Amino acid sequence: MASKCRRLSGPIIRELLDSVESVLFDCDGVIWRGDEAVTGAADVINLLKKNGKRVFFLTNNSTKTRRMYVDKLRKLGFNASEEDVFGTAFCSAVYLKSEAKLNGKVYLIGSNAMKQELQNVGIPQVGVGPDPITGVQIDWANIPLDPEVKAVVVGFDEHFNYMKLNRALQYLSNPECLFVGTNTDTRLPLEGGKAVPGTGCLLKAVETAAQRQALVIGKPSKFMFDCVARQYGLDPAKTLMVGDRLDTDILLGSNCGLKTLLTLTGVSTAADAEAHRCSGCPLRLGMVPDYIVESIAELLPALQA
Amino acid sequence: MASKCRRLSGPIIRELLDSVESVLFDCDGVIWRGDEAVTGAADVINLLKKNGKRVFFLTNNSTKTRRMYVDKLRKLGFNASEEDVFGTAFCSAVYLKSEAKLNGKVYLIGSNAMKQELQNVGIPQVGVGPDPITGVQIDWANIPLDPEVKAVVVGFDEHFNYMKLNRALQYLSNPECLFVGTNTDTRLPLEGGKAVPGTGCLLKAVETAAQRQALVIGKPSKFMFDCVARQYGLDPAKTLMVGDRLDTDILLGSNCGLKTLLTLTGVSTAADAEAHRCSGCPLRLGMVPDYIVESIAELLPALQA
Incomplete structure (x- = not known):
């Protein structure tokens, strides 16, 4: 080895690239x-x-479609086309369509980009956008569910809140309902050492409520x-x-x-790498x-x- | 044994009660x-x-003060006074005051009852109530923090959302900031086998974002x-x-x-009990x-x- x-x-660089x-x-x-x-x-x-x-x-990152990535890549000078880009919004849609062969809607905790990628493979969704809290416990437990929803998908969603967490729990109480997470990154790092909460936090909340583990798409x-x-x-x-x-x-x-x-x-x-090695x-x-x-x-x- | x-x-009942x-x-x-x-x-x-x-x-349950519990107990026919009731709203306030000797404010993900119990021991809080999401990532990472906040406390909060999760992360990025959770119950069970997400879900989201474990007050x-x-x-x-x-x-x-x-x-x-025993x-x-x-x-x- x-x-x-x-x-x-x-x-060594040339050797590596040749290989x-x-x-x-x-x-x-x-x-x-x-x-x-x-x-x-x-x-x-x-x-x-x-x-x-x-x-x-x-x-x-689940907040961009393939199209949005190519736009950004080209703007920054990279030669790229949509077929080169594999983000978790796209890969989740591929998984649901080709692997899980989902026949129904997705309850989506996620972005408009995820909605778009699902639409691109012909899968309808409900849930994107704000979902303000109303009512009390008994209302939350009996919240109307869309009977066509057959999967809950969790990606990055700045509108994540208790209401969405509750809806996911109610859908996932049906053991037949699929449960997919785009990724488990706990934080999104920003310049200057700062960070904001990542999809992993939202996914952990839903997994804890549902008492089930999501199938994770991302690296x-x-x-x-x-x-x-x-x-x-x-x-x-x-x-x-x-x-x-x-x-x-x-x-x-x-x-x-x-x-x-x-x-x-x-x-x-x-x-960090050396610490893992030793x-x-x-x-x-x-x-x-x-x-x-x-x-x-x-x-x-x-x-x- | x-x-x-x-x-x-x-x-056996009499024997037990006598003991x-x-x-x-x-x-x-x-x-x-x-x-x-x-x-x-x-x-x-x-x-x-x-x-x-x-x-x-x-x-x-962190959503009631001692006072509120006594009102409910008496209404249902129980002979009880405030001194008999130990809820996590009250016990968290006791912990912060008497054990941690907190000298500062609490950033509270929680209920008005928790706010009240904190006030009863002279600890000010910020955070109770709705906190709608605004801005984009860079705004969230640079959200203004109250320099007097020295502890983050997480209890049940129906207004829990991404903004609150982010605020908690920003406060907890200071390793000196205390981190307390009222309890880890994953669900609140309701009549008819239904349930809604419990404080444990919110706490897990914050722990995941902060990459820290909370000190938990409840059973x-x-x-x-x-x-x-x-x-x-x-x-x-x-x-x-x-x-x-x-x-x-x-x-x-x-x-x-x-x-x-x-x-x-x-x-x-x-x-369930028998399964644990065996x-x-x-x-x-x-x-x-x-x-x-x-x-x-x-x-x-x-x-x-």
Whole structure:
């Protein structure tokens, strides 16, 4: 087994790139931070494509459609099309349509983007938008339910409140009702070390109320990779996962047998990776990347040569 | 060690009652169900007092003040005064004042009753009532904080929403900020097998966002018993805990060395108790009651004799 946590440099970069056919990139903290591209990232991605590599974008963020991602990518200078983008709004819709073969509506705790992706595969939803609290306990317990709802899906929803939590509980009291979560990220990190609550908090509240565990679509769940791999016939051994989070991006890579590269422009640090490597804990070894770079811009010289 | 899960009957009831000085009752599912007294319960409690037993009411419900409990108790025919009632709204205020010696305000996710109990011990709060979502991520991360807030307290709050979750996260990002939860009940059971989400769901969401564990006041946490025991000098060996939930009432009793009696007018069943007894799992043995009755009305003949 090759050593882990290797700092990438000149000849190893070329060797690594020669060994892969496809590269999967996380977005926030990897190719952009907020609304600004990471310096050099667009050149890296455009050159990878020019060099014949297939490039895909895998993000746990559930607040954008494929279309919205492509608009943002292009605005920031990335050469990309809708087919390259796998967000959890899109992948959740794919799961419900193709895997679960859902025949009914979704009760959606989520965004308009999720609603749109569901509509794109022909699945109707109820629930998006504000849902103010009214009445008292007995009213909440007897809240009218839509009999066509066959699944509860939880993604990021700034309108999340007690009423929505209660509706989800009432639907999920039917053991036949599917229960899907887009991702378990506990926080959305912002510039300056600040953060706001992530989908993982909302999902945990619903799971606690329903006394059931959701099927999770996002990284590190293998479904996210399967979604790309099946459509494009990816060979895991010839695929590189690039991300800024050890617990989602790198763990997904390990779970799926991919090569993994941690970039330090986002959440996790080299010290975090090293701590996992030295932990002696088998569960943590999956969060140790094969390689580390300060920024994906370090791939540029090898691509330009 | 005496056998467990004994069905109480004639002579054993008298023996048990003779062996205790104090009896602690959970409320919902034990002495009342919703807004109706359990048949015979008021007579049991009034006769216990007449027979010289000290009677206290211990409830995880955080939506009522001691005053409100006494009003309800009296309306349903129970002889009770404020000093007999230990709810988590009251006990949380006691904890913050006497144990944590809080010198500052509370950010309260909770009810007006909790606000009132805090005021009764001289602790100001902010946060009660609706808190509609406005702005976008960057606004949420930079939401103005009250510099006097030194604790976040989470109880039942029908106005719980993403904005409150976010405020709690921002306050709790300061590691000096105390973090208290009234209880971890996942559901509030209602008549007819229905239920609505309980405080445990809200607390789990906040714990997930804050990446911290709250100190929990309610049963099965020992603090709830200590609160009564310290004030009245209770001897655990001469105290009986009567409840309808194995995971809160009976476990509290076991944790504190009390005698325990499960009544079947509420959440847990005799089969649940038996399953714990036969599990061979040390963690579950604390949820096995010493005695079981169909209803506390079964105590009546021994008290009337």
